[in-house]
Amino acid sequence: MQEMHVTFLQAAIISIWVAMVMSRGLGGATLTLRFTPMMTGLIVGIVFNDIPNAMITTAAIQLIYMGVFSPGGQMPSEPAIATAVAVPVALLGKMEPTAAVAVAVPVGLLGSYLYQLRFFFNTMIMKLTEKYAEEANSKGLTFSIIVLPIICSFALFVPFMFVALYFGAPIIADVIKSNAGGLVFHILNVIGGGLAAVGIALTIYVIGKKSYIIFFLLAYFMAVIAKPLNITMVTYAIVGAIVAFIFVLAKNEAVNSAVDQPRNNSNNNNQVDDDDY
C-alpha cells in the first residue's frame, strides 16, 4: 500500500526539476533536456529509487519523441513534462513501458499549452526590459531578461507539476492497475509500440532530401536481416558513417571530374588553335 503513494518530497523534487528545465533556467543545456525525456526519466528513477525500470520506461517514451524539436520555438508536445508524469505512473502501477507511452502523450500535449503561457508572461516582462534598455541600466536588464522570467516560469510549472504528481499520478496508476491484463492493455500496448514510428518519420522528414530515403531503407533492411546477430548501435553508427563518407567522396569525385573535363577540352582546343597559327 505504501508503494502506491508519491511522497511530498518526491513530488517536490520532480516539480522543481521540471521547472528548471521548462523555465530554461539551466541555460542552453535545456534544449536537449526539454526535447528528450531521457534525463527527466533518470531523475524520476533516482527520486523513486528505481533507476532500471525508470530507464526502461523512458526509453519507450523517447521513441515517440524522436525528431521532436521546435523549428521556430513552437512544439506540439512537451517530452520532459510527459515523462515526469508517465514514468511515476508506470513505476507505481507496474506497467509495461509501451503502456506508459499512452499515458505520456496526453500529458505532453497539455504541457505545451503551459509553455505557451510562459511566452505570454515573458511578453509582459519585455516592457520592463525596454525601459531598462532606454536607461542603459545593465543590472536591471539582467533582472528582467534572466531573473524575472525564471521566477515566473517556476510559479507556473512547480504548482502544476506538483498537483499532477502528488494527486494525479496515484489515481491514474490505480485505474490502470485494476484493469491489468485485459483488452484495454492490449490496445495501450499496440498504440505504444506503433507510436514510435511518429518520431522516426518526423526525423526522416526533418533531415530532408527525399532521394536520401534510400539510406533509411538500406539501414532498415540491414537491421531486419541482422537482428539475430545482436549488433550494437555503435557498430551500426560506424557502418553508417562509412556509408555516408563513401557517398560524399564518390559524389565529390564525380563533380570534380565533371569540372575538369571541359577544362581539358578547352585546353586542347587552344593548343589546336596555337598550331594553326
Place this chain on the structure above:
Amino acid sequence: MTEIVQESIDLKPETITKKDITFAWLRWYYANEIPHSFDRYLAASLMWGLMPILKKLYKSKSELAAAYQRHLLFFNTQITWGGGTISGIMASLEAVRADEVYQNKPISIDNDVLYNTKAGLMGALAGIGDAIDSGTIQYIFIAIALPWAQEGLAIGALFPFVAFVLYQLFVGYYFAQLGFKLGRNAATEVVGNKMQMIIEALSILGLFMMGILAASYIKVSSSLKFTLSGKDFIIQDTLDKILPGVLPLVVVMGLYFYFSKKGLKVTKALIGLTVILGVLAAIGIL
C-alpha cells in the same frame, strides 16, 4: 585642458578580444530561451549576451542605451549555428561602429546594416542548425545510447546529454569566433562547399541511424489468426515469410508521406495514429 583629455580617454572604445567573444557566446548560450516572448522571441537573449562587449565599446550612456535598444528588435534563430555566428558578427560590426562614433567619422554601420545582417542570417542559419544539431546530431547520440537505457542503465540518459551539450558548446564557440573574425562574410563560410559536404554526410548518417531504430523499435505486428479447414493460419507468420518487418515500415513510411504532403502536423499524426492503432487492436487485427 586636462579635463578634455581625460574625457576622450574615457570614451575610447576598448579592444574586443577572443575572450570577450567566448564570454558573449557563453552568455547567449545561457540566456537563449529564458526570456523568449511572443513579440520579440530571442532578441533579449542576444542583447544580454552582447552586453559586456557593448559596455566596453560605448562609454557614453546615451550611446550604450542606443546600442541596447537596437538589439531588442525581433530576433529568432538557432542556438549554435545561428546564435554563435551572429554573436560574433554583431561584435565585430559593433566594434567598427564604436570606432566610427569615437572618431566622429560618418557611420557606415548604421542600425539598418546591423539589423539587416541579423535578419538575413537568422533564418538561414536556424534552418541548417536545427536540422543538423537538434534533428540529427542529438538523435545520433540518442540512437547510440537507447539500448543502454532499455537495459535500465543510467548511462543511457547521461551519455547523450553530456555528449550533446559538449558538442553544442564547442560548435557555438567555433561559429562565434568565426563570425567575429570574418565579420559579415562569415555566412559564406557556413554555407560554403566543405561545410555542405559535412552537412550532407551527417544527413546520410542520420537517416541511416533512423533506419536501424525503425527496424529495432517500432513494434507493429498482426495478432490475427484463423482456422481454415483444420489448418491454423497466423497472418504474422505469413508476412514474415514474404517480407519481414513490413508492417512497421508501412507505418513509418505512411507517416513520412503524410508529413511531406501536409507539413509538420505532429499532433494530428499522433492522435490519428493512436486512433487507427487503437481501433485495429480492438477488433483484433493488430
